[in-house]
Amino acid sequence: MGIKPYINVMIVDDSLLIRAFLKEILHEDENNRFRVVASAKDGIDALDKLKRMKDVDVITLDLHMPNLDGLAALERIVASYDIPVVMLSSATKEGAKETMEALSIGAVDFISKPDKHSDLPALKYEIYEKLNTAYYSNVQIACKKAPIIRSDVSPPKGNALHNLVCVGVSTGGPRALRSLVKQIPLDPPFGLIIVQHMLEGEYIKSLAKSLNEYSLNEVKVAEDGEKIKNGSILIAPSGYHAEVFKRGEDYHCVLNKRGKMEGFRPSVDMLFASVARLNTAVPRYGVVLTGMGSDGTKGSEAIKKEGGTIICESHRTATVYGMPKQVIEKGVADHVEDLEKIIPLLLKITR
Incomplete structure (x- = not known):
């Protein structure tokens, strides 16, 4: 245009x-x-x-x-x-x-x-x-309706966390997240934490409730100290940063109300940076979806530096090609995929 x-x-x-x-x-x-x-x-x-x-x-x-x-x-x-x-x-x-x-x-x-x-x-x-x-x-x-894609791969059972996936998204996020959760099979081999830029109020609660209508796994607003396991789909609450900490053999989502980063709370960079700092053998993945600005770029660099994998949504499917473009231009994206191919890719590489 x-x-x-x-x-x-x-x-x-x-x-x-x-x-x-x-x-x-x-x-x-x-x-x-x-x-x-x-x-x-x-x-x-x-x-x-x-x-x-x-x-x-x-x-x-x-x-x-x-x-x-x-x-x-x-x-x-x-x-x-x-x-x-x-x-x-x-x-x-x-x-x-x-x-x-x-x-x-x-x-x-x-x-x-x-x-x-x-x-x-x-x-x-x-x-x-x-x-x-x-x-x-x-x-x-x-305005395009997201396709429903189901995996026919039998998932592993149990509450252990085999892979940790963190997702950052902004403008266009609710549609993109709906497409994502539709494709996740029951009890997938990863736990997933989402930062969606959203105004404070009831919006994140309503988003989680809306996504639950499409998901085989429970989608919920993260609580402070909540354990992350295979099948977890947690969304950072409005007005709170979300970080991941390892306690013993378990992984927990910890919330805080520290100052905004680049104007955002929750911040994708703060979540990703916390995942990068983990002293863990559990593979880590950062996924950057549609959104304006560059939140998630520094965090993606941190995850990549510590041996994690970065996946970005392509320009073909991103409603706003800002956040993924910034990460791609920094040269840290391992995969650039259309939205509907991201979960199949994660299922393939996390198995």
Whole structure:
């Protein structure tokens, strides 16, 4: 996608005040990147205008609207248009559940609405970043349904940890993680810990619950000190770093609230670095998936230096080819694979 003079935005929200706030915020961008070309009061209004417009580059879409809500509108948009969508959602438990569903359907990212409409301008730099990232995302990948692939290899039994896999992912993560967990057989020969960049609130809990609908193994939010074993699929909780420590013969996930690293907590680099430091004979693997920025690059270098293996998602399937690209360009990736080939590769090399 070439450089354009403007990124043309459609704002879809039933609140006239929110539409006005967003339009004002986008027009205040000091880099002059955005132009609001349309506003819509609900999903039906948005779909009607999309039929008549050819220049919409990104859509902001509210979840809760009359006539046709955000989820129903999103399904129709991704079925008919190659236009990236950023959701506006609440941080409530129900809002987090619907947000995860929207990301699974094909939304590229989301912005959490503040409790007060007047607080929305405080989020302007987050809004700029997410709309800009969405514009340059691989929207066809974001909207593509992940295939279900099952392994027919008989897994080893027991609670011992045979291999340790850590995964780092950001924008586009919920869809990518769904594809990953679908392919993991019951009791695989590895334990897996995930750092997904996500706002604090109920989102990670809702993500784990959503992934459980697709996984043969339990997917859960990690607890401090939790033992890692074959079949473990743990996700770092919102607002906490996750590290791995060895105690005796066992491996445990330990949480902390130390300062953010490169703006993130949890940090992929912190998880990967802790895995690199382990004095262990258990093979270690770092997997870097879709996401903006470079979190995970330093950690991947550390794992590689200590004899571990690094796997990166390819540009062909990454919704946002930022994090894996940075690792690949550092020359530390042992394997670069399409998303659907990563678990089969892990099953092959960990057996």
